[in-house]
Amino acid sequence: MNIPVMKYLDENIGKAACFALNLFSKNKITSIAYKADVKNILLVKFWGMGSIILTTPALKNIRKEYPNAKIYYLTLAGNKEICSLIDDIDEVVGINLDNPFSFTIDTLRKIYRLRKKKFDLVFDFEFFTYYSAIIVKLINKKYSVGFNNLKNNRNKLFSETIIFENNLHTRENFLNLVSSYCNIVSGDFSRIEYKNEIHTKFNLGGEPVIVVNPNASLLAYERRLPAKDYIRIIDHLTTNNKFKIALIGLEEESVYVNGIFESLINKEKVINLCGKLNIENLAGLLSSSLCLITNDSGPLHMASALNVPSISFFGPESPGKYGPLSRDKLVFYNNLDCSPCMSVSNSKTVNCIYNKPLCMTAFDMDSVINRIDSFVSALLAEKEIVIEENNSNKIG
Numbered sequence: 001m002n003i004p005v006m007k008y009l010d011e012n013i014g015k016a017a018c019f020a021l022n023l024f025s026k027n028k029i030t031s032i033a034y035k036a037d038v039k040n041i042l043l044v045k046f047w048g049m050g051s052i053i054l055t056t057p058a059l060k061n062i063r064k065e066y067p068n069a070k071i072y073y074l075t076l077a078g079n080k081e082i083c084s085l086i087d088d089i090d091e092v093v094g095i096n097l098d099n100p101f102s103f104t105i106d107t108l109r110k111i112y113r114l115r116k117k118k119f120d121l122v123f124d125f126e127f128f129t130y131y132s133a134i135i136v137k138l139i140n141k142k143y144s145v146g147f148n149n150l151k152n153n154r155n156k157l158f159s160e161t162i163i164f165e166n167n168l169h170t171r172e173n174f175l176n177l178v179s180s181y182c183n184i185v186s187g188d189f190s191r192i193e194y195k196n197e198i199h200t201k202f203n204l205g206g207e208p209v210i211v212v213n214p215n216a217s218l219l220a221y222e223r224r225l226p227a228k229d230y231i232r233i234i235d236h237l238t239t240n241n242k243f244k245i246a247l248i249g250l251e252e253e254s255v256y257v258n259g260i261f262e263s264l265i266n267k268e269k270v271i272n273l274c275g276k277l278n279i280e281n282l283a284g285l286l287s288s289s290l291c292l293i294t295n296d297s298g299p300l301h302m303a304s305a306l307n308v309p310s311i312s313f314f315g316p317e318s319p320g321k322y323g324p325l326s327r328d329k330l331v332f333y334n335n336l337d338c339s340p341c342m343s344v345s346n347s348k349t350v351n352c353i354y355n356k357p358l359c360m361t362a363f364d365m366d367s368v369i370n371r372i373d374s375f376v377s378a379l380l381a382e383k384e385i386v387i388e389e390n391n392s393n394k395i396g
Helices: 003-024 049-054 056-065 077-084 100-115 130-138 153-157 170-178 227-237 251-262 279-287 298-305 365-395
Strands: 040-044 070-076 091-095 119-124 141-148 160-163 209-213 244-247 270-272 291-295 310-314 329-333
Touching (some): 003 153, 049 170, 056 170, 070 077, 070 100, 077 279, 100 130, 119 130, 209 279, 227 251
Parallel strands (some): 040 070, 040 119, 141 160, 209 244, 209 291
């Protein structure tokens, strides 16, 4: 089922269902008197691997506050793999999205299953969708919290709502969502568990690896830096430099990524891993790489969770809301008068006023490449210092 259909169903059928639930039901508010009473907690986030990763600082604080509770995570079936790698989640519940019929049937099944759990706390991390709010309303719980955008009636389906603050990074909004029910002691990500076998599996050798993700999800292809610009960056990095470039992407992005690969000058220095990695492989690859070069996408947020240096390009969305959180980062953003044009309040829909997204096509690539050179050189210098220190410690 494609994204426009899902948005249409949520805005129309979801809105009607939400209205009906508001008419015929009331929220019974039960206070959480003692932390020891909290046995089952549910977190809800359906859309976006990157957004799921950004919920994990809130998840980590919940785990610290309620160490004995069982934490469930409700998401789409396609996100089960990333959720299964997050160590603070006890059980992942995934909903099938193959077609409208199976989606509806599986949703009802999962609601029936979740109603048996009798949750003490439910946190809905979806921004403004009716779908998630309806599910939260229909399951058995004592207390529920979600976002209120002041524009629709979904807030009435929760015990409590908070305002999504447009001036804050999404991680901070997610932390705010849970802050009334746990002490926020840090913004650190939950640990992502993986086996680091990727270099051996794909014979990447000992040279520094720069991972390049030229893709953006189906949600908005307009977030892509043009292929010709990625080709220029990669050709520059593989000329007179001892790097290996690893191209990544989903299997359905293979045609696009293969086109970039075939246009490169120094193909012998590039390995095309598009369609060959699962999520655990991706985590292993990123964790051992020098840095990631990417558009605004899920791998960028995984790099943040792993504290991997990143170089990223933003246009339709703002880095103020979704920018990288790694220690070392380089962000390119033209900040045009029309940017950002996609946001949580318009269902993450790009509304470009140009024939092509000027925010992603108007970068000064000479300046971009010079800044990338400086950034990568600094990373290499730091890496050499660490290697020297490690060797000194071994000798000592």
